[in-house]
Amino acid sequence: MSNERLTIAVQKSGRLSKESMKLLEACGVKFNIHEARLMAHSTSHPVDLLRVRDDDIPGLVMDGVVDLGLIGENVLEEERLERVIKQQPSGFSSLRRLDFGFCRLSVAVPKEEKYEGLQSLAGKKIATTYPRLLESYLEKQGIKARTVMLTGSVEVAPRAGLADAICDLVSTGATLEANGLVEEEVIFRSQVQLIQREEALSTEKQELVNKLLARLDGVQLAKE
Ligand code: PRP
Ligand code: ZN
Ligand code: MG
Numbered sequence: 001m002s003n004e005r006l007t008i009a010v011q012k013s014g015r016l017s018k019e020s021m022k023l024l025e026a027c028g029v030k031f032n033i034h035e036a037r038l039m040a041h042s043t044s045h046p047v048d049l050l051r052v053r054d055d056d057i058p059g060l061v062m063d064g065v066v067d068l069g070l071i072g073e074n075v076l077e078e079e080r081l082e083r084v085i086k087q088q089p090s091g092f093s094s095l096r097r098l099d100f101g102f103c104r105l106s107v108a109v110p111k112e113e114k115y116e117g118l119q120s121l122a123g124k125k126i127a128t129t130y131p132r133l134l135e136s137y138l139e140k141q142g143i144k145a146r147t148v149m150l151t152g153s154v155e156v157a158p159r160a161g162l163a164d165a166i167c168d169l170v171s172t173g174a175t176l177e178a179n180g181l182v183e184e185e186v187i188f189r190s191q192v193q194l195i196q197r198e199e200a201l202s203t204e205k206q207e208l209v210n211k212l213l214a215r216l217d218g219v220q221l222a223k224e
Contacts, residue, residue: 005046006205009060009069012038012051015171016192019100020070024049027215045208055079061092064197067205072101074130074169074190081132091198095213099220101192102171105130108181109165110158115184121145121165127157128167130188137187155179 010020024031030044033051040049050066057071058079069092083090107126109115121138124145128134131147138145148163155175157163167187170176176183194216201209 004202004205005041005048006068006201006208007048007050007066009050009052009057009066009071011054011057011070014054015103016054016070016072016101019192023070023098023100023216023219026219027212029212047208058092058195059083061195061197062089064089064199067197067201068095068209069195070098070192071195072103072190072192073097074103074105074133074188076193076195077188078130078132081136085132089198092195093198095194095196095209096216096220098192098194099223101190103169103190104171104186105133105167105188105190106170106183107134107165107167107185107187108170108176108183111180111182113164115182118143118185124164125162126165126167127154127163129154130167133188134167155181 011017028044029042029047031040031042031049033040038051040051042048050060052060054071054075057069058076060066061069062079062083080090107121114120118141122143122145125148126134126145127148127150129149129151131149134147148157150157154166154168156179157166158181159179166181170183173183196209
């Protein structure tokens, strides 16, 4: 099939969106984006963009629904751990680590609480959007705590009485500060990765990927 198009999943709106589009453009892949549309066809290459929620990107690649994805390692590793537990497909290949989307996943506690190391979390309730990453960290450290899954507004959980602590993404620290929380443990450091589905691509598609990677390396090098 010579008219097959390479599909790339990117975050539709959020922290990674702008940089993801800038990166593709810097590689010479041009798009006319219609804000309301899920799909965008490249005007310069046989490439289609799938604009979705970041949380959906790892699964789309692991299920082989799209060929490539640009995704933060936090979301990627959480989905991988979840799928390993559920015995669902969790394979992918990491093509490149990219120099954007830097953040850390940290445990934070209300500033009025005394914190004396990880053992302070034993038996506590911790609210997070990343239960698998948190549980695997706590298990390795030999700490037994309960995780409370929240998909948003995690930082208000302690004040709302839903949890004793939180485990959430931190970038500038402004959100923690504004909510009277203190960052105590960094459990995962994250940046963006370009990933590819595990099942082999057609020769044409793989050649295009290789060409794009060569350009990407040129772009990254020029920035250093
Ligand atoms: C994250 C996190 C905090 C905020 C922290 O949200 O949940 O709300 O960033 O950033 P700060 O330390 O600079 O205040 P984000 O919108 O990135 O979450 P998402 O990746 O789920 O969109
Ligand atoms: Zn279309
Ligand atoms: Mg998100």
